[in-house]
Amino acid sequence: MKPTLPALLLLLFAxxxxxxxxxxxxxxxxxxxxxxxxxxxxxxxxxxLAADENKDIRRExxxxxxxxxxxxxxxxxxxxxxxxxCLSCHxxxxxxxxxxxxxxxxxxxxRDGQPLAAVAPRRYFCVQCHVPQKDVKPLVGNxxxxxDTILQHDAAAGTSTGKP
Numbered sequence: 001m002k003p004t005l006p007a008l009l010l011l012l013f014a015x016x017x018x019x020x021x022x023x024x025x026x027x028x029x030x031x032x033x034x035x036x037x038x039x040x041x042x043x044x045x046x047x048x049l050a051a052d053e054n055k056d057i058r059r060e061x062x063x064x065x066x067x068x069x070x071x072x073x074x075x076x077x078x079x080x081x082x083x084x085x086c087l088s089c090h091x092x093x094x095x096x097x098x099x100x101x102x103x104x105x106x107x108x109x110x111r112d113g114q115p116l117a118a119v120a121p122r123r124y125f126c127v128q129c130h131v132p133q134k135d136v137k138p139l140v141g142n143x144x145x146x147x148d149t150i151l152q153h154d155a156a157a158g159t160s161t162g163k164p
Contacts, residue, residue: 051073052073052133053132054071055071062144063146067130069132069133070126070132084119084124086103087119090103103119103123106123
């Protein structure tokens with residue numbers, strides 16, 4: 001028998017004893033992060049869900065190819081294999097009538113770039129990429145800057161981020 005196997009077995013049986021010696025109480029206060037208050041063993045009620053923003057204002061995108069966010073509530077919208085409520089306004093046939101932005105022409109192409117008469121199956125479930133926004137305080141800080149802001153800072157400072 002190799003010498004590492006007995007050492008591993010010994011370690012395996014010794015770990016529960018070592019863990020018991022730590023004396024970490026299971027009712028210690030939970031860290032006040034995303035779930036403030038209570039202890040680790042307590043079940044706290046979930047905070048209420050915030051309401052969707054319903055401003056119908058197009059948001060600025062932060063980077064190229066970013067899917068646009070949904071500027072209205074979609075509560076009660078049915079999006080499944082049999083129907084897609086989003087297409088009642090955003091399809092090619094209905095967008096002009098209801099003054100909604102038409103979905104991108106790329107949604108009418110298959111994976112090989114061939115045009116289709118209807119929305120491609122891989123683009124049919126809108127909320128895989130597009131999400132409604134909530135009017136809430138961010139959970140964590142964010143220092144994201146889009147490329148235009150970075151280039152403006154560089155131009156003002158007289159430097160360049162491009163590589164030679």
